[in-house]
Amino acid sequence: MLVTWKYRPRGTFLDSLDPRSRWITSFLILFAMVPIWHPYVMVGYFCLSMTQFFLSRLTWQETKRVWFFIIFLIVIVIGLNAIITGRGGPGEIQRLEPHVLWERSFNILGATWTPNITVEKIGFGITQMFRMMGTAVLFFIIPWTIDPSKYGVTFSGMGIPYRFAFSMDLAFRFVPTLARDFATTVDSQRARGYEVERLEGGLITQIRRVAPLIVPVVMNAIVNGEDITNAMDLRCFGQDKRTWIGKLQYRTRDYFWIGIGVAVFLGALYLNWGLNLENFFVPTWFYGLFGVVP
Template identity: 30%
Template sequence: MEASPRYLGDGSFLARRDPRVLILVPIAFVVAAAQVRDWRVMLVLVAIAFWYYAAARIPWRAVRGNWTFVLVFVSIMAGVNGIIAGAKSAGEIDTSATLFTIPLINVDVTGGSLSFAFNLFLRFLAIAATGFPLAFSIRPGDLAVAFARLGVPARFAYGIDLTFKFLPTTAASLRETIAAQRLRGYEPPPTRNPIRRIVQLRPLIIPVAMNSFIEAEDVVDALDLRGFGTQKRTWLRQLAFGPADIAVIVFFALLAIAASAASITGWMPPLWTP
């Protein structure tokens, strides 16, 4: 069984765009955001990122769990890299006084490290906002075509497409395995403890892993039987940039160029501490 990624936001502005736009925009935005060190400037990029995300009209209920995971992950990454590792470890100049010391690990927390951590949090959050339309607003059948039209070899383009389908396929296999084991009388006790819930998945690891290997082998056999990779592949789906597509790409490309130019010439504001 092969499951497709969830396609959300059908009919939105971004869903009507050429799928290459939704691939190129996050790349350009990462280039711009990676060079911003002042969180006041980063707030501007966050506003742009969520303006772009709003254009996808992705239903909140459908991605609430995804955003919860992103917020937790981003908070941990920003805390570890910003507060614990500190701004100086990233080459930033931090002359602010120590506010307090984290017990047990004996790490001094300064105003600079807090500003650096907040900037990292905003950066990761903005990058996630531009990445969500890529994951949910491209039709599943257009993903491989879009990468191929960007010059990616057909093998890699189709491999990327299969990678996007791996998680929903594995999730569907997991649900089927749970239903099959319930029919056979296995019902784990309900719990709200996330660690215990993970431990309860132990009986599912082997059947789900075996199903994944079998399905992967079936896909490989199907591709070999059709001669995939022996000759240059042609794609039935035709893509063409429209005026709105070009406008969006140019806007984010100029944003990346402006950030790169400011960083090279020294105009990019350094780390700012209130």
């Protein structure tokens, strides 16, 4: 089993940014959007995320798996949410008078359950979709667009103690080795007649069946860890100060990028408290689509 990281240099504007500015701006935008439910603002948020996605020049082929995953998740979650309560985060649509399009009562174990579909729920669901897509697209491009060898120095540069940051680098270093070891163990056990494909027995038995595959890999890795620890101690790991040869430097374009993040953040604060545009509402034209007069 050969693992491959998704990252490769694509010569894009995003590539040329300091990874720290990428993280900072992404989180600024995320936090800016948390309190806001205004549907038009959410569409704007989604467009912002998509702009970043297009800047990354990722192809459909590379990312189709994650798109399917996100869309599947969103459909399930929004559907579930609509059926169960239809309410969202801060209970937005409770304030609105429901305009019922469909309703039915079920009797379950003596209790009556009345799911319905209202114009407000549909409107909320669509807003929610833009919001969830926006958030997912904002972050999911990270593995494709940030060089895995830069994580340690990036987080160290953002003030995380270097031991934690180095753990991250070391984890990336171990992944291909452990993936290979896992493949070897799978082969070893198959040589002893173990059939990976076969699921049999009850749930507990099925779960126990993976022990021969994971226990050897884990224990071997732990034993080898002693040598790695020694090797690191022998090369002075753990002094007060550590240099990272990977060089990170903020350049004009980074200040520009962070500037966008700050602007969005401040803009969101202004929308929220200055203009009071944070709340969810259903536009009149939307009611019109269903022939309903609010």
